[in-house]
Amino acid sequence: MQQLAKIHAAKPERRTIVFLSAPPGTGKSTLTTFWEYLSRQDADLPEIQTLPMDGFHYYNRWLEAHHLRACKGVPETFDVDKLAENLRQVRLARRPGRSTTDSGTTRWNTLLSSRRRS
Known part of the structure; x- marks a missing residue:
């Protein structure tokens, strides 16, 4: 999350799109849902949405x-x-x-x- 915050801070006017790839059933959706949750808890973190x-x-x-x-x-x-x-x-x-x-x-x-x- 800190790495994403640094990337976003470098160009806050632009979105940062991250692609997460792993085999089925390894927790990608769980991880990204958790990232979304964390981003809402800390105003210093960029807003995250999963697609x-x-x-x-x-x-x-x-x-x-x-x-x-x-x-x-x-x-x-x-x-x-x-x-x-x-x-x-x-x-x-x-x-x-x-x-x-x-x-x-x-x-x-x-x-x-x-x-x-x-």
């Missing part, structure tokens, strides 16, 4: 058509274009988690709810 990759799996019918359903979770099963578009939209927003009124921005909650469902 889980699970919401970016291709639909099961696509996975089945490409013979990938059995290995759901490997990189090829994610809609990276959809993730990239969501990250672009987040970059346009003033701050993650804050409502914006500009026509070129989207609310973070809308981005989360617009992710593909499996």
Whole structure:
């Protein structure tokens, strides 16, 4: 958390995006949820929000058509274009988690709810 705070302090006007990669079931979601909690407890820490990759799996019918359903979770099963578009939209927003009124921005909650469902 201190390292993230230092990175953020160097350019506070910009978001810092961290990608966390590990095998399934190793605690990535638990860790990032804990980071979110910690960031809310200390005003000196930057605000953290999690964007889980699970919401970016291709639909099961696509996975089945490409013979990938059995290995759901490997990189090829994610809609990276959809993730990239969501990250672009987040970059346009003033701050993650804050409502914006500009026509070129989207609310973070809308981005989360617009992710593909499996």
